[in-house]
Structure formats: structure tokens, C-alpha cells
Amino acid sequence: MTFSIERADPGHADALCAIERAAVQLFRGHAAWASYAAVSIPPELLQRAISRGLVWAALDTAGRPIGFVWLDTEVGSGGIGIAEIDVLPEYGRRGIGAALVEHACGWARAAGYRRVDLGTLADVPWNAPFYARHGFAVVDKNAPRFAFARQRDREHGFPDQLRVFMSRPLTSPTRGEWTVWPAPAKLNLFLRVVGRRPDGYHELQTVFRLLDWGDELRLRVRDDGEVRRTREVPGVPESSDLVVRAARLLQAHAGVAAGAEIEVAKRIPMGGGLGGGSSDAATVLVALNRLWQLDLAEDVLAELGRQLGADVPVFVRGRSAWAEGIGEKLTPMDLPRRHYVVLDPHETVSTAALFQAAELTRNAPRATISSFASGETTENAFAPVVRERHPRVAAALDWLGRFGDARLSGSGGCVFLESKSFDRAVAIAAQCPAAFTAWTAAGVDVSPLQDALARHTA
DSSP: OOOEEEEOOGGGHHHHHHHHHHHHGGGTTSTTHHHHHHOOOOHHHHHHHHHTTOEEEEEOTTSOEEEEEEEEEEEETTEEEEEEEEEOGGGTTSSHHHHHHHHHHHHHHHTTOSEEEEEEETTOTTTHHHHHTTTOEEEOTTSGGGHHHHHHHHHTTOOGGGEEEEEEEOOOOOTTSOEEEEEEEEEEEEEEEEEEOTTSOEEEEEEEEEEEEEEEEEEEEESSOOEEESSOBTTBOGGGOHHHHHHHHHHHHHTOOOEEEEEEEOOSOTTSSSOHHHHHHHHHHHHHHHHTTOOOOHHHHHHHHHHHOTTHHHHHHTBOEEEEETTTEEEEOOOOOOEEEEEEOOOOOOHHHHHHOTTSOOOOOOOOHHHHHTTOOOOBTTHHHHHHHOHHHHHHHHHHGGGSOOEEOTTSSOEEEEESOHHHHHHHHHTOOTTSEEEEEEEESBOHHHHHHHHHHO
16 A cells, blocks of 8 residues: 655644554453553653654555654663554554654664664564564563663563563664754743943853754765755755855865755744754754764864854753853753743744844843852843734743743743643643644753764764
């Protein structure tokens, strides 16, 4: 039959949960049936995985999901896990499961992972024997990386004697093959304008909080020296595209003869104050430094990034940080584990216009790290200006403010709310009005880009 495999989108979540429930029925009468029947996919975790780009759906010719695969990045030690893979029973034996497995393993290899792990049943034909045909081998279930899964099995009463764990090794991408790299979003947990420099730039203070969510870039080395993007961006000529400029700047600095093809899968809203363009540019610098085997120091890459934009260095360095100057003077910070509800009001906000606004406070007193840590410093200097000029952003702030301290990120227009609880963040996002788009993300101290660099370097 004809089907395609695409990244799942949030609208697929209910259908994917229904596929899992239907697939579980195949285990009726099996010794593990009671455990399977008692447990189903947590929809909020599935939605989070979808938002992070870790779920792919097999779609029929009408675009309806008929199967899916969900990857789990919590395995560690250079590996990634298959958290779930299911196909509607009526579409079994048509190559859909095989295609999903190979697609997931292909993406994992391009992303620098060294193996794919999974737990399955030894005595079911479409479980362990199926995976064995696709390069998986049984491994020691007592390995530390399976401890959490086995504990979960015990909690659910799953018969341990029936469970096997399998692993498929992955080779590193070769020169000229596509590689995959993350470009995480950021939040500004506060932002003050504390002065203006002689060159016209404003002096800022802020805290950049990196997120576990963002864009994804695919890069492939070319030997002809050309730098090309694979997709057109409406209104943005290739020569003006920040990712192309980043590659060409690095190329000129290092005098390298190689080129690159660049493809960006956008999730971060453009002009949302989440640093999407800057993060994409930083990922190009970091990734091509590796792929072109330049071995340039992080300080050199950060300085090249500064030439592209004030927010680029924080993404190059890959740490949540206290920032001053125009955003380039960075002090890494270890911040408490927090989850965030982020709202996109779908309204473009011009950063240049905000800096020119007469009502912008440009000489705020300097904050300190201790005043931020105590919760005293949380304001964003742009928020009053944006509220006055952008009614949709103001409405988003008002709606999210019903649940706590809603804040503007950067120069907007996205707004966010911090939560100590993942469940609470999910519950708030689920109530988002139709006029906005909401998602949840976790704050991280070390960027997903640094994790990817470590994988590709290993």
C-alpha cells in the first residue's frame, strides 16, 4: 500500500493514542495482557515528544495516521530508545512497522546517536523476532541503562521473564551524508535596558534560559565550496538568510574550501522573542566547525556569532546565562529545574521599533544576580511598550496572567509562564484559547546543541 512517514504534529495525538489502544488488543490471551491493558500512553508525554520532534507518523493517502514511532532521549550513554511503535492491526504485514523502524534509526544515526535500544517480548513474532530482522540483538537486561524501564515494569506487574531488551548499533554519518542538529529556543527571564553606548547600541541586562525545544537543522558537507539552503523562505533572499550568512562567515574566516547544504525545520515562531534565527545561526557555526573539521575554539565561534547578532553567542556557548552589554557578556548560571508554558499570539513585533519607542525605559538601575535569584527582578523593559502597541500580545499576557506571573520574552511577541510542575504546565497549555498557540518546554542549563556536539564528536 501507499503511505508516507512524516513528523507527527499536535493534531495527531488523539489518533496515535487510539492506534496504541487498538494495537494492544493483539496481546489478548498473552501472559503480559493484564499489564498492557492496565497502562496506556500518557497523552501529555506524547504531546511533549511530538513538540520536540521525536514522533513520526505513518500516514495513508488521505493523511490519516495508521502507525507511529516515538523515540526517547532519556536512555543516555550515547543511545536513544524506542519508547513506542504501533501500527493499526488492519494495516499489519504491509511494511509499515519496518519503514517506521528504519526511519527512526536513520534519524537517530544522523543525529549522532550510537545505538537504538528497546524493550520487547521474546515470544511474540511481531516483537523480538521482528526487531532481530532489523539489526537489533538481545543485550543484558541488567545493564544500568535499563534500570528505569525494569522498575516501571515491576510497578505495572509486567512479567520480567518475558521481557528482553535489544539494541541496534549505529555507524557515524560519513562525509557528504546528512546530519541532524538542534537549535534550541531561549526565554529572557527578565530584561532591563540600563544605558546606551556611544555607538548607539543599548546596554542590557538579562538572563537567557535555554529550552529543550526548538528548531532542527540538517546539514550536509559539499566539496564544491557552495553554501546553499534547500528551502526557500518567503521574503528572505538566500544571501540574507542568517544560516547562509553564518556558514559563509565561518567559511571566509577559516579559508575552508568545503561548502554545505542547509535545511531548517522551523518550530520557533519568527519574531517571537525566542531567538530562533540566532539559534539557527549558532547551530550552523558549531556544526560546521565540526563537520569541516576546523577545531576552532568556542571563543572564536562566539565572536563570529556576535558579528551576526547579539543573541548568537549565548547559543554558541550553550549555557543558560546572566548577560550584560548588548547580550554578549555572559556568565553561565545553574538555574532550578522549571517547566514553561509558552504562548504565541501570532502577532509580529518589530524589535527596532521598540528600541526607538520614546516611552521605553533606557536608564533602569542595574540589577544583580542576587536580586534575580530572590525573585525581585522579573520585569521586561519592553512589556509596557508591547502592551500598548500590540493588542494580541497584551491579550496573551492577560490570559496567561490568570495562572501566575506571565512575562514577555525578549522583544516579543511570545509570552511565557514558569511552573515547577510539568503537569501544571500541561494543564494550563491545554486551556489555551484558539486565537493563540501554546506549548510546553523545560528549561535546561546545558544546550541540546552541546549534547549533539558531544554525540557527533564521540
